[in-house]
Amino acid sequence: MEPAPPPIPPRSYLLEFTLLGTLVLTILYFAGYQTLNRRADALDRPLRLAWESFAATNQSSEATAGLSLDQLPEALAALQHSAAELAEIRDRVAGRVRLPAAWWEQIRAPFQILEFENERTRLAEALVALARSRKIALEPGVTNGLPVRTPDTAEPGLLWARLAFARELLLTALHCQVGAVRELAQLPAVSHRSLLDGRRLYEELPMRLEVVGAMDAVGRFLTSLPLTGAELEAVGLANVLTNKPALFLSHLRARKSAPDHPAEVRAEVVVSGFVPLEAGRETPAPATASP
Numbered sequence: 683m684e685p686a687p688p689p690i691p692p693r694s695y696l697l698e699f700t701l702l703g704t705l706v707l708t709i710l711y712f713a714g715y716q717t718l719n720r721r722a723d724a725l726d727r728p729l730r731l732a733w734e735s736f737a738a739t740n741q742s743s744e745a746t747a748g749l750s751l752d753q754l755p756e757a758l759a760a761l762q763h764s765a766a767e768l769a770e771i772r773d774r775v776a777g778r779v780r781l782p783a784a785w786w787e788q789i790r791a792p793f794q795i796l797e798f799e800n801e802r803t804r805l806a807e808a809l810v811a812l813a814r815s816r817k818i819a820l821e822p823g824v825t826n827g828l829p830v831r832t833p834d835t836a837e838p839g840l841l842w843a844r845l846a847f848a849r850e851l852l853l854t855a856l857h858c859q860v861g862a863v864r865e866l867a868q869l870p871a872v873s874h875r876s877l878l879d880g881r882r883l884y885e886e887l888p889m890r891l892e893v894v895g896a897m898d899a900v901g902r903f904l905t906s907l908p909l910t911g912a913e914l915e916a917v918g919l920a921n922v923l924t925n926k927p928a929l930f931l932s933h934l935r936a937r938k939s940a941p942d943h944p945a946e947v948r949a950e951v952v953v954s955g956f957v958p959l960e961a962g963r964e965t966p967a968p969a970t971a972s973p
Contacts, residue, residue, distance in 0.1 A: 778910070778928045779884070779956040781843070788842035789957070795831055798841060802828050805849055812856050819862035819894075824852065827866030827889075840957060844868060844887050847955035850926045851889060851907075857922050858903040860895030861946065867891075869952065881960075888932065888954040894939050900949050907931050907953060930954045 806825035813820035829844035848866065855863050872886040893900060906917050907929040914920040933952035938944065 776958065778908075779958050781927055781957065782925055785843060785846055788846075789839045791839070793838035793841070795838075798831065798838075798845070802830070802845060805845065809849075809852055809856070812853075813863070816856060816859060818856055818860065820856075821862070821864045824863050824866045824891075827868065829868050840871070840885060840887065843885075843955065843957050844889075847887055847927070847929065848889060850923070850955075851891060851929060851953055854906050854919070854923060854926065854929075855891070855893050855903050857919055858895075858899050858906060858917075860893045860899045860903055862894040864892040864894065865890070865950075872954075883958070883960055885957040885959060886954045887957065888952055890950065890952050892948065892950045894946060894948045896945055897947050900936075900947050904931065904934070904949070904951070927955060930956070 806828060809825060810820055828848055829841050831838060831841060835841065848868075852863065852866070867890040869888040869890055872888065873882050874884040874886060875882050893903060895903075902917055906914065906919055906923075908931070909917065909919075910926055910928050912920060914923055914926065931951055931953055933950075935950040936947055939946040939948040
């Protein structure tokens with residue numbers, strides 16, 4: 683009788699599961715994790731480069747050199763304070779150079795040369811009559827210096843602003859009771875543009891004027907130039923210059939008028955009015971009656 687064959691040991695499924703699991707994990711590591719890791723690294727690269735650039739700029743800039751994360755809140759507060767101050771300054775400047783609504787209507791309306799020339803003639807006659815009534819010498823060079831349309835006038839609508847600025851400048855001189863007004867001249871306009879996109883923000887319209895008179899009268903005239911509205915009460919002109927905008931003095935040359943008149947001064951000034959072009963697209967300030 684042959685001996686019985688030895689029993690077959692039970693199959694080890696644990697080893698097979700272990701090997702199979704190891705193989706699956708290896709495939710997932712190389713096919714899944716490594717792929718996702720490379721993709722995440724690619725997505726993270728721009729942020730990392732931006733941070734490195736920020737750190738390099740922070741170290742090279744005098745304003746932020748040595749600035750740590752702990753100091754960022756304080757630096758942010760300082761920047762916000764500066765931004766608030768700039769906004770306040772911007773609002774004050776806008777208020778100072780704001781023009782009456784009636785001026786904007788003329789500036790933006792289609793330019794009519796006949797209407798402009800009629801208004802220019804009417805203003806010249808009114809200035810001559812006011813000077814005569816106040817016994818002030820108004821030389822012909824003054825009314826001849828009022829703005830005129832020329833072939834090279836690029837923006838004729840701004841001639842209305844020039845005429846209005848000239849009117850208020852001359853009325854200020856006459857109401858300050860200077861002895862004589864001479865040589866009004868219109869100077870080339872200056873465009874003030876944004877540093878960001880180059881758009882025009884303000885158009886400066888300068889004028890040159892010469893006045894002669896007592897020191898007190900000329901000083902009152904110079905003091906009155908930047909004043910508007912109720913501010914003119916300080917020089918006693920609030921009731922007669924009711925529509926005056928701010929005029930800005932850029933040049934002043936003063937000397938004695940004559941050796942035999944030591945109390946009389948001759949002052950040559952360059953004065954500018956500003957047209958806020960951005961504000962012209964919005965609702966301008968209301969107008970009041972012209973003197």
